[in-house]
Amino acid sequence: xxxxxxxxxxxxxxxxxxxxxxxxxxxxxxxSDVVEQKMENTSGTVSQEMIxxxxxxLGLDKPFIVQYFSWLGNLLRGDMGTSYxxxxxxFSTFVSKLPATLLLTLVSILLTVxxxxxxxxxxxxxxxxxxxxxxxxxxxxxxxxxNFFVSLLLMYLFAIRLNWFPVIxxxxxxxxxxxxxxxxxxxxxxxxxxxxxxxxxDELSKxxxxxxxARGVKFSTTMMKSVMKASLVTIIxxxxxxxxxxxxxxxxxxxxxxxxxxGKMAVDAINMRDYPIIQxxxxxxxxIYVLVNLITDLSYRYLDPRIRLGGIEQ
Amino acid sequence: xxxxxxxxxxxxxxxGIKARLIFFLILVAVLLLVTIFADKIVPYDPYAxxxxxxxxxxxASHWMGTDQYGRDVFSRVVVGAQTSVxxxxxxxxVISVFGTIVGTLCGYYxxxxxxxxxxxxxxxxxxxxxxxxxxIAALLGGGVSNAVIALAVISWPKYARVARSQTLALxxxxxxxxxxxSGSSSMQMILRHILPNIIGPILVTAMLDxxxxxxxxxxxxxxxxxxxxxxxxWGNMMSGGRSMLQTYPWLVLSPGFAIFLTVVIFNLxxxxxxxxxxxxxxxxx
Numbered sequence: 001x002x003x004x005x006x007x008x009x010x011x012x013x014x015x016x017x018x019x020x021x022x023x024x025x026x027x028x029x030x031x032s033d034v035v036e037q038k039m040e041n042t043s044g045t046v047s048q049e050m051i052x053x054x055x056x057x058l059g060l061d062k063p064f065i066v067q068y069f070s071w072l073g074n075l076l077r078g079d080m081g082t083s084y085x086x087x088x089x090x091f092s093t094f095v096s097k098l099p100a101t102l103l104l105t106l107v108s109i110l111l112t113v114x115x116x117x118x119x120x121x122x123x124x125x126x127x128x129x130x131x132x133x134x135x136x137x138x139x140x141x142x143x144x145x146x147n148f149f150v151s152l153l154l155m156y157l158f159a160i161r162l163n164w165f166p167v168i169x170x171x172x173x174x175x176x177x178x179x180x181x182x183x184x185x186x187x188x189x190x191x192x193x194x195x196x197x198x199x200x201x202d203e204l205s206k207x208x209x210x211x212x213x214a215r216g217v218k219f220s221t222t223m224m225k226s227v228m229k230a231s232l233v234t235i236i237x238x239x240x241x242x243x244x245x246x247x248x249x250x251x252x253x254x255x256x257x258x259x260x261x262x263g264k265m266a267v268d269a270i271n272m273r274d275y276p277i278i279q280x281x282x283x284x285x286x287x288i289y290v291l292v293n294l295i296t297d298l299s300y301r302y303l304d305p306r307i308r309l310g311g312i313e314q
Numbered sequence: 315x316x317x318x319x320x321x322x323x324x325x326x327x328x329x330g331i332k333a334r335l336i337f338f339l340i341l342v343a344v345l346l347l348v349t350i351f352a353d354k355i356v357p358y359d360p361y362a363x364x365x366x367x368x369x370x371x372x373x374a375s376h377w378m379g380t381d382q383y384g385r386d387v388f389s390r391v392v393v394g395a396q397t398s399v400x401x402x403x404x405x406x407x408v409i410s411v412f413g414t415i416v417g418t419l420c421g422y423y424x425x426x427x428x429x430x431x432x433x434x435x436x437x438x439x440x441x442x443x444x445x446x447x448x449x450i451a452a453l454l455g456g457g458v459s460n461a462v463i464a465l466a467v468i469s470w471p472k473y474a475r476v477a478r479s480q481t482l483a484l485x486x487x488x489x490x491x492x493x494x495x496s497g498s499s500s501m502q503m504i505l506r507h508i509l510p511n512i513i514g515p516i517l518v519t520a521m522l523d524x525x526x527x528x529x530x531x532x533x534x535x536x537x538x539x540x541x542x543x544x545x546x547x548w549g550n551m552m553s554g555g556r557s558m559l560q561t562y563p564w565l566v567l568s569p570g571f572a573i574f575l576t577v578v579i580f581n582l583x584x585x586x587x588x589x590x591x592x593x594x595x596x597x598x599x
Contacts, residue, residue: 014433015437018437026449026453140578144578144581147529148549149552152559153567160559160560251448252537256556267537271538273452281449
C-alpha cells in the first residue's frame with residue numbers, strides 16, 4: 001500500500017509538469033498579441049515602441065523555455081501574474097472565487113447522492129417492473145439534456161413562472177445555490193442512478209442474498225446490512241470521480257445563474273481574452289482533478305481488500 | 315431441454331433488439347434527411363430579417379414564433395440542425411478513426427511508442443474535459459471548426475484506450491497466432507484479423523458518444539465559443555434568447571427541445587447498438 005501510494009505520487013510529478021507546461025504553452029501561443037490586447041484594453045493609441053517596452057517588461061523577449069521556468073518559479077511562490085482586465089493579482093482573484101465553486105460542487109454532490117442512491121436501489125429492487133422503467137426513463141431523459149438547457153428550464157419554471165427562487169443569484173445563499181446545484185445534480189444523478197442500479201443488481205444476484213433469504217432473514221435487513229455496504233464502495237468512487245466533470249460543468253451553469261465562482265470567472269475571462277485568468281483556471285482545475293483522482297484511487301484500494309492485494313503483488 | 319428454452323428466449327430477445335435497431339436507424343435516417351434538405355423544406359428564409367415581425371408568439375404561420383429580428387424560429391431551428399448534426403458527426407468520425415488507428419498500433423507494437431502515446435493520453439485525460447475544451451476554444455477563437463478541434467483534442471484518447479485494450483486482448487489469441495504462423499505480415503494482421511474484431515466496441519463507444527458530443531458542442535456555442543451569430547445553431551440561438559427568457563420563452567425553448575430530441579434519438583440508437591453488440595444477446599445469432 002505504501003509503495004503503491006509512493007509510486008502514484010511520483011507518477012504525479014511528470015503529469016503536473018505537463019499540465020503546467022501545457023497551460024503555459026497554450027497561453028504563449030495565444031499570447032502573441034497579448035501586449036496589443038492589453039494596450040487595447042487600457043489605452044487608445046499604441047506605438048510599436050510602447051509594445052516593445054511592454055514585451056520587455058513582461059519578459060516576452062526571452063526564449064520560451066527560460067520564460068516557462070521563471071513562470072514556474074513564480075507559480076511556486078503563488079504568483080501567477082496580474083489580470084489584463086482588472087490588473088489584480090490572478091492568484092488571489094482565483095482563491096477569492098474558489099469557495100463559491102466548492103460550495104456549489106459540494107451541494108451538487110450531496111443532491112446527487114440524495115437523488116441517485118435511493119432511486120438506483122429502488123429501481124434495482126423493482127427490476128423490470130413499472131417503477132424500474134419509470135426511473136430508467138427519467139435517467140435517460142436526464143442524460144439527454146444539455147446542462148445549459150436544464151439551467152434555463154429550471155430558471156423558467158421555478159424562478160420566472162413560480163417565483164420560488166431568484167433568477168440571478170444574490171450573493172452566496174441557500175436560495176441562490178438551489179437551482180444551479182439542482183442543474184448539476186440532475187445530469188449527474190441520471191448517470192449515477194444507472195451505475196447504482198447495476199451495482200446493486202450485481203450484488204443482489206450473489207449467493208449470500210439467496211442464503212439469507214433461505215434462512216428467513218428479512219429482505220430489508222439483507223438490503224441494509226449487506227447489499228448497501230457492499231455497493232457503497234463503488235458508489236463513493238463514482239461520485240468522487242465525477243468531481244472532474246462537475247468542475248467543467250460549473251463553468252456554463254455558473255455563468256447562466258451569475259454564480260460568482262471560478263467557472264463564471266473563466267467564461268468572463270474568455271470573453272475578455274484575459275489569458276492569465278484562463279491559464280490559472282485551466283491549470284488549477286487540472287491539478288484539482290488529478291489530485292482528486294489520486295485520492296479516490298488510493299481510498300478505493302484502502303476500502304476494497306481485493307484491490308489492495310493486487311497492489312502489493314505489483 | 316433447458317438449453318433449447320434459453321436459446322429460444324435469446325432468439326426472441328435478439329429479434330426484439332433487431333426490430334428496435336431497425337426502427338431507430340429509420341428514425342436517424344429521417345433526421346439526417348431532414349437535416350440535409352433543411353434549406354429546401356423550411357417555410358421561411360432563416361436569415362431574412364423583418365423588424366415588423368419581431369418577437370411574435372408561436373402561431374399557425376410561425377410555429378415557434380419569431381426572434382428579435384423577425385426571423386422565423388422554426389426555420390432557424392430546422393436549418394440549425396445542419397450545424398449541430400454535421401459537425402457532431404464529423405467530430406465523432408474523426409476522433410473514432412484517429413483514436414482507433416493510434417490505439418491499435420500502440421496495442422499491437424507496444425514499446426516506446428505505446429508508452430509515449432499513453433502518457434499523452436493520460437495528460438489529455440488529466441484535464442477535466444470541458445475545461446480543456448474551453449481553453450482551446452478560447453485560444454483558437456470562436457467558430458464551429460475550432461470548437462470541433464477543441465473537443466477532438468480532448469476526446470480521442472477514449473477511443474485509443476478502447477482500441478488498445480481490445481488489441482492487447484486479441485494479440486495473443488489463438489487465431490492471431492495461427493495467422494502469424496502462416497506468415498501474415500503485421501499490416502495484414504492488423505487489417506484482416508485485429509481491426510474487424512475490435513470494430514464492435516469502437517462502434518458502440520462512438521454511437522453512445524454522439525449525444526454527449528452534440529451537447530458539448532452546443533455548450534461551447536452557447537458560451538460564444540462555437541458557431542457565431544447570425545449562423546443558425548441551437549447553442550447560440552439559446553444564448554441569444556437567454557436574456558429574453560422571461561418575456562419570449564420560445565426563443566430558448568424551441569432550440570432547446572430540438573437539441574434534446576436529437577440527442578434522445580441518437581442516444582436511443584446508441585443504446586440499441588450496444589444491446590445488439592452485447593455478446594450476452596448474441597449467442598443465438
